[in-house]
Amino acid sequence: MKTIYLLCSIILFFSSCSNEYTPPPQQKENVPVVLGEAVQNEYFKITLTNARNRTYPENKSVVSIKEVSLWDSSNNFLDKLAAQGNNKRKSNQKAEAGKSYILKFKYDNEEITAKTTIPSSFTANIHRKTQLSNDSLLVELSIKNNASSTDDSFYVIECWASINKKQTKLPFANNDSFIHNNKYGMLSSPFKRLFFSSTSPQQLSIKFLSNIYLYFKDGDSLIIKIKSVNPDYYKYLYNTEIQLQNEEFYLPNNANGYLGVWGGAYEETLTIF
Amino acid sequence: MWEYNTERYISIPIYEIANIDNVINDDSPSIKNYVYGDINGFQLKDNYRIDAGYTFQIKGKKYAKHILKTGIYSLVGKAAPFRATSSVFEGEVNIEEVALPSPMPYVSYTFKF
Structure with missing residues (x-):
């Protein structure tokens, strides 16, 4: 009896410490979400959805978006993005490296514009592939921007395995000090994306997990995707990666009238095997 | 003792969006990202x-002094x-505030010499 009384007292004591509540509604109830990546020589594709403000009570009404148009940086009309179901839209225009583009659409009687720039080209090469003693694989590569610019270029690196025709992002390790994952310590290894910025050519190494060859059979492949991206898109990808590791880290509101990102990327692919 | 606090500001997630x-x-269809409204846009009560x-x-004895403080916060x-x-x-959206339980008794003893 004494134990139960003591236990109840302890529960009562600690339950009184915490106070939970829902904040009053703030900001707009619905906001458009633009998510997409414009890659050189590929058709423009985006997903356009609606984000409900979670401080408002549940409301099933969704703001409809009728027309999305694509414009160049001189404000010349290029194309309309056709709806493809599942909130996806696609244009028949292809993105060109070094050019800027604008998306325009009406949302709740307000004109929303999203801008992006496809970065200029770069060259990437694999210098060496070394099979280490524990059957892990070390790949050394170099990246050089082809444009003569003094501004930083922002790069994102991903590794993709194609096993039984199924694409999977493969985690890997890196120790180079200029890589932002290591420099700022916000992301922990193994990484699914590497982030760095540079004005000069860079050499870096990627180390895959031990016994990597056990997972691959004939016909399977391992590739490295290197993307040069615009600064806003870089920041967005970096923040989303942090949020995947730390739930209490929230994405900033980009204050452009929409959420999400319409990123521009110049992509190169290197095949390891 | 009477104490009144105007509380601090925090950033709260107000939108939930799909991962890029x-x-x-x-890839990762179930993963969501949370976006906050304004930086420090919400004030606690x-x-x-x-x-x-x-x-x-x-x-x-001599210069020694025993001080016993007791009370309730x-x-x-x-x-x-x-x-x-x-x-x-x-x-x-849920906000959780964690504070010392109230009322909270306290006792402190000080020995000066």
Whole structure:
């Protein structure tokens, strides 16, 4: 009896410490979400959805978006993005490296514009592939921007395995000090994306997990995707990666009238095997 | 003792959006990202508390002094939260404030020599 009384007292004591509540509604109830990546020589594709403000009570009404148009940086009309179901839209225009583009659409009687720039080209090469003693694989590569610019270029690196025709992002390790994952310590290894910025050519190494060859059979492949991206898109990808590791880290509101990102990327692919 | 606090500002997640990988790679379909409204856009609730206490002083040998303090924190009202977190649970924003339980008795003893 004494134990139960003591236990109840302890529960009562600690339950009184915490106070939970829902904040009053703030900001707009619905906001458009633009998510997409414009890659050189590929058709423009985006997903356009609606984000409900979670401080408002549940409301099933969704703001409809009728027309999305694509414009160049001189404000010349290029194309309309056709709806493809599942909130996806696609244009028949292809993105060109070094050019800027604008998306325009009406949302709740307000004109929303999203801008992006496809970065200029770069060259990437694999210098060496070394099979280490524990059957892990070390790949050394170099990246050089082809444009003569003094501004930083922002790069994102991903590794993709194609096993039984199924694409999977493969985690890997890196120790180079200029890589932002290591420099700022916000992301922990193994990484699914590497982030760095540079004005000069860079050499870096990627180390895959031990016994990597056990997972691959004939016909399977391992590739490295290197993307040069615009600064806003870089920041967005970096923040989303942090949020995947730390739930209490929230994405900033980009204050452009929409959420999400319409990123521009110049992509190169290197095949390891 | 009467104490009144206007509380601090925190950033809270108010929008839930799909992860960019769902769109560009058709990857991780269940992963969501949370976006906050304004930086430090929400102010926690103000709070007040009344503490009551008494100090006993007993003189010891020569210069020695025994001081016994006792009382109750937050006899009325509640203590200021020492931790505040925000989260999205089942589609709704929740704010959780964690504070010392109230009322909270205290005893302290000091020996001076």
